[in-house]
Amino acid sequence: MKKILFLIHDLGQGGAEKVLVNLVNNMDHTKFDITVMTLFDHGENRQFLGDKIHYKTWCKKMIPGNSHIMKLLSPQQLHKLIIKAHYDIEVSYLEGPCARIISGCTDESVKLVSWIHIEQHTTKRAIASFRNQKEAVKCYKRFHKIVSVSKTVEMDFRKILNIDASYQVLYNTNESKKIRGLSEESITIDIDQENTVNIVGVGKLLKSKGFDRILRITKQLIAENYSVHTYILGEGPEKETLQNYIKANGLGKNVTFLGYQINPYKYISRCDLFVCASYAEGFSTATTEALILGVPVCTVEVSGMKEMLGENNEYGIVTENNDEALYEGIRCLVKSPELLRHYRKQAQKRGDMFSTEKTVAEVENMLLTL
Known part of the structure; x- marks a missing residue:
């Protein structure tokens, strides 16, 4: 041993x-x-x-x-x-x-x-x-x-x-079976899955995670009469700044902070679109988990995203790392239920790449052959 x-x-x-x-x-x-x-x-x-x-x-x-x-x-x-x-x-x-x-x-x-x-x-x-x-x-x-x-x-x-x-x-190890199981737990908030496109972002509330970008894009989508609601899972030093922006721009009815959740999957799975707006990442765990749950992904280009989603947006949309490009990517999905359905199917396929058994076996083999 x-x-x-x-x-x-x-x-x-x-x-x-x-x-x-x-x-x-x-x-x-x-x-x-x-x-x-x-x-x-x-x-x-x-x-x-x-x-x-x-x-x-x-x-x-x-x-x-x-x-x-x-x-x-x-x-x-x-x-x-x-x-x-x-x-x-x-x-x-x-x-x-x-x-x-x-x-x-x-x-x-x-x-x-x-x-x-x-x-x-x-x-x-x-x-x-x-x-x-x-x-x-x-x-x-x-x-x-x-x-x-x-x-x-x-x-x-x-x-x-x-x-x-x-x-x-x-690649990082995710407990795929456990994630899918936890996603089926009931929630205590009402998420409108009929008339609203629900956007979710997950991570520690740091400047580097770009949650301010998601709020600005939410504001822009609402101004253009798109029915969207944004959910943010996480805690961190930027929370007060983000909440002040929501208050100043009248977004209280369209943005919900859910804080740090031991089980974030029951919320992510009920949303229509996962967004990563980070300025830098390694290999985003939250994005991988969204794919495992079959949730469409729109992300700026940071480390690992094209490996995850394909060079030509096969499994999700990767945009340039700026506000305008990310807005266009999200808007493209928000206005097209058919495209969202397509990427939901593609996310489910890609999620299988990150099975627990496969990633663990590769690490064990590396350790045993040192």
Whole structure:
């Protein structure tokens, strides 16, 4: 049995945190003895870890400016301080401090894996958790495998740091059967599925997620007499700003905030269109879940979307990453029930690509062949 450690910053409501829990819960526990370790004991997703997963944490509370404080110690010193047990495989499940810590393992018998979840775009961002670019390159060269969640994430990482390493793309794990089952639960709000096109956006309410774009587009559609209602699932620092925009523009009857939901699927499945308006993504978990539920998708072009939806919009609509293009894509679907029906069928087909069994088997094979 392989003894394996997954190190992540925390288990908050982000996509990487969620798919890590999905992955470890569904791995073969006769082959892998799995520990999930967080740097900080925080997050809604911890409660979903299965009974067979060992859980550890380094600090009970978040330390402000922790990535800067960690730079005072070398990767080797950090590894000795934080990773106390011996593992056959150590995985940094997020870029940044986790990668720096795992790279500090000095035991040559241990296999090291770095998981990259998002495009870095600039060298400055890619090396932000390291002392300098030289240290970042040296640390990443220590890994036996660098895994990316999409081809575009891998291409971006290679271009920025130009590291000669063993690379592999592995798509995120979603619990497809569970998602479909949870989608059938009843809801306590009234969603008009007869006379209204219901739009849904899901994610932490951050500027990078572009929920302000969705609100501006909702306003524009209403001004053009389209019957739409927008539902937003998530919490975050931008909530007050978004609510102020709704109030100032008289959108209270057309936008509903549903907050963070343990079961978002029962709401997503009852909507007509999933929209991703993000300025940056790795491989959007929420979009994958929408496809699993057979909900049509309209998204701006960010990492992984063309891999997910096809180069020519076979399984959903991918627009340029600006407000005007996204508006045109959404309007095209809102005004055409026939096109929405077409993309609902296509979403159902594409959702099968992300079956739990397939994505987990690919990760297990990678770990066993290191």
